[in-house]
Amino acid sequence: MNKREMKSLVLYPYPMEYDGQSLQGHYLLKGLKENGEDAVACSRYNQEDKKVFYEKYKPDVVFGIGFWGDVPELVSHPLANKMTPVPWLNANGCVFNYHALLNSLPLILATSNWVKATYIRDGIKPDNIHVAPIGYDPEIFYSRQSYDPEVRRMRKEVLEIEDDELMILTAGGDVTSKGAQEMIKAIAKVQDKLPKWKYVLKIWPSKSAREHGRDEEKLIAELGLDPDKFIYLSEKYDPHKMSLLLNSCDIYAAPSRIEGFGMIQLEAQACGKPVISIDVGGPRDTIIPNETGFLADVESEIKLNSEWVSKRMGFETRHRIKFPEPKTFAYRANIDQLAESLVKLATDSKLRNKMGKAAAQHAYDTFNYRITAKHIADLVKKYVLKEKQAVSRPIDNPVHSFITKRVYQR
Template sequence: MPNHDPVKSPGHGLRPLVLYPFPPELDGISLQGLYLANGLSENGYETAQCNRKADLEKEFLYRSFRPNVAIGIGFWGDAPDIIKHPMEHGITPVPWLNADGWVANYHELLDSLPLVFVTSNWVKETYIRDGVRNPNILPAPIGIDTRLLKPIPKSDPRVLTMREMLGIRADEKMILTIGGDTTSKGFQEMLRALGKIGSEFPEWKYVGKSWENREPKYHYKAERQIAREFGFTKKIKYIDGPCSRETMNVLLAAADIYAAPSRIEGFGMIQVEAMAAGIPVLSVDAMGIKDTVVHNETGLLAKVGETIELEQEWAYKDMGFGRKQIIKFDKPKTFAVRADIDDLARHLFRLMQDDALRDKMGAKGRERAVAAFDYRKTSLDMARTIEKRLNL
């Protein structure tokens, strides 16, 4: 009979299998897993990685690699793949969970685990709000590559080329928002803030980069309508499509202000990457952002203007339910926020007109990104926590 007992990494108690969308693409979940796996390996841990849905390959690695922990990345709805499957094969699961606005299922399973990582204090608060009682939920920030994401001078030919391609003049301030879709990152709130500023500071362009297209289309139409209302449609530039981290670094470095007053944000990876690139961040004082951006130091945070409360929500079969159904809540749940437009406009105007402040905040952001969010540090912190909590 083959020996399937876990094998320890030399000098370490942890021998992890990282489960995430592998092979990685350029989305946030893939990069979250890739940086964790790379960081663990670079810190001396023998690490395997696998697609979280690849049951055959997972079982093969359970038998051949013999991990003692499976670190699965996803949200609560991924529990069958990243929690149940390892447990059924005698592997201790340690999920690292992202935000989804609410937690509808798998409470007992989550409560049974010896350790659960989440991406921010806000995500932890959401799980507790929705009935998860596990005392072993710990925030763990997502790591980024601060050697790859770094400041690039505005005089660099790559930055000059990027700004030229985007139609940004040398005398214009470039504001940048990046997301799977720009609307969820606060694009409409930013447009209204720019409308408030009006002619007080007219020299700017606003670039919104989405993942593949301008979906959902009704959001895009609403944004174009807002721009028409204020008469600055020619100042708005949309770009989309995948982008390597190297080119992302140049795009971030081309900006003067990175703006993402997100409506929902479990962490804010690109905001941290902007900090690593030495660009000040404008966001909202809520959710996972409170763990990353330091107000008046690495950026400015607008207060919350309104919250989006829901009294019910759809639940689907892929969430672990027998059928599609509406779940009604005992009391309304906060699913998202909107930044206060007046506060956002004040902070934006301050950053637009004060070059020295932007430089100072950009430098502080770089310092914070390197000290707190480099993937080699975050992965080592997680590994040591797992070893301590699980007595490995």
Template sequence: MNVYVLELAKQLANLGHFVDVFTRSQDTENPPIVQVSDRFRVMHIVAGPQGNVPKKDMIQYIPEFVENVLTFCRTENLQYDVMHCHYYMSGIAGIQLQKTWKNDGKKLPIVSTFHTLALMKNLVARGELEKEDHVRIDAELALVHDSDAIIAPSESDASYLEYLYEAKPESICVIPPGVDTKVFHPIPKSKARKEVGADPKEKIVMFVGRIEPLKGIDMLMYAIKVVNKDEPQLPLKLYIVGGDVSQDVSLWSAELQKLESLRKVLRIPDVVKFIGQKPQHELAYYYNAADIVVMPSHYESFGMAALEAMTCGVPVITTNVAGISGLIDERKKALLTSVNNPLLLASQIEYLLTHPKTHAQISAELKTKVNTLEWKNVAEDIVEVYLSCLK
């Protein structure tokens, strides 16, 4: 989500619009206002303690955030034309801001992007601890009702918003996220592998993303075990890119520790490598070093990692519940897999790794398919949504 907000704001500014991004201050070292460019600023608003706050505790600080935003805008004599809320907590703040400004005689339309939906996350949750609570669900329902427009990243999410949240179809605009083609583009595999320290002979399958249960990483590890058994001659590696692995294993997140235990249970400790989180410019090398990127999610509103990989010309196998599956030609059965079906996924990975001509053809087709999804084009489409709210 941070990448989405940053790239969209940069492109809106490049198109000549003034953009202020309000976010909660997490570090006293950060100045209250960061001037990113002539037309793009980031405001760090104090709300609660400095530092990271668990998501479940964040709600209690929203009133303070709203009050401090209002104070800042009054002090600076700021007025806006449109408010774009990202994620449900920003939506809670946005509704409160809209009501206050409406009482002051100022009309400010709300455009909402949810990024993920609680009801869908709860549908695929494996236990009560993974489920989102009623506070988030109620907030999303309220935001759907109060938004002047909703931007959905995929047709599937648009359908969920319409049927599960009772959003008005005319308020939903489907605009997939973009990709920075200056960062993500094809790089010679030999150069990429040298940069990331990978063996030129390895067959690298890669996952990139947050380390959480709904991402289906465990299913991918089961599939890799099957491939390793079926094709023992393949120098197979699974790179898991994400999470904090800079400390001792005992200090890893609970989900990372589960995956580390699974690696041992499946007896593939030399096959699976935990790489940790990487910045965007390094990610480009990792994508290009990979033979295949897999997104085995139980639910994914879109899947920016898959889009970034495709832009680098790397074949992506994704579950058929991910929003990005709409970009993949349905005839390419090798690229669409099922949730919790490691045998099917294993067969698809094996096929791509052992059929170089098919692999090369898919790589070329994917690069052509995603060329239109540059952030500049996405920003232009979103500006049209903003303008429609002002009519």
């Protein structure tokens, strides 16, 4: 291929909403275009629009954002129309189907080393899958001073948290999967060692999240914690409002039970906040232990011997698949280590500031969406379009250098 702009069609939940996959596709598209590549977006489920782009735009590659269950839309459809798909995949614990199709591709992108390891464990060949972390927008997510008018309004008027109160934050589609129950147990262990505090739990409004929330409320009561110290937010936040929420907190905590990447953990670091998380999954790729946050050991794993599969997953009938060996579908963080990390950060403002500054610099240097988009374009040009010397040397590529150091060992 001659040196020219790479033409890319990016398939994701489009028009953009504020969920993780939509933002993942949005930042890839934005980064490619700002880096001088030619790129357009399309809904991954709009068959007619996809065909129009195939015929009229004639992309060199078709990026697809999703997980293995989206292969029919992200891989099969482009291939049927003589396009070159490059899926950028997350994982949900196990890869049940489409192995032969995925193994036929020249390149698969995984959002983290853990995702890559999961696909390889479940039968995807290792030589065509490469790690490509998700980017964030540093013009939206950046560290603001506590006296910033918008931050003060969020903290004082919306959350009603006083200046002398420590704010802990966990956010996600639901906070249970982000490790909120483990953090609640950690707080209960050391509440006598903590200064005045409030714990903000931000969820995406849904029936599932509300049902999980009742479990958190029950746990709070069982542990004898003051329910007034917990603040629940259940509404959709756009990226700007989310950045204000992150800037309002003192500590971001998300020892996730399963995390393919950890977008909000990255955004929290970008906003200058130290993060408490778990030493498995995506957080191992985004957090520098003891420098930008603390990673608790895995206390236990939730393993399954079998699981149900269905027509929606590409099978002819609904049936149960038995695994040759039990497979891990979730993790639990070590409560004592979470509690220890919480006390360290809660009682030492200088440590919070030091780690927060390091976190913001780390996020900007490594996960700026322009950098992550270039990393992806370089991989495509080398492994798919076969341009010579397309991929930057590791020393010149901060994404490649960092993720190589943090390779996940299963």
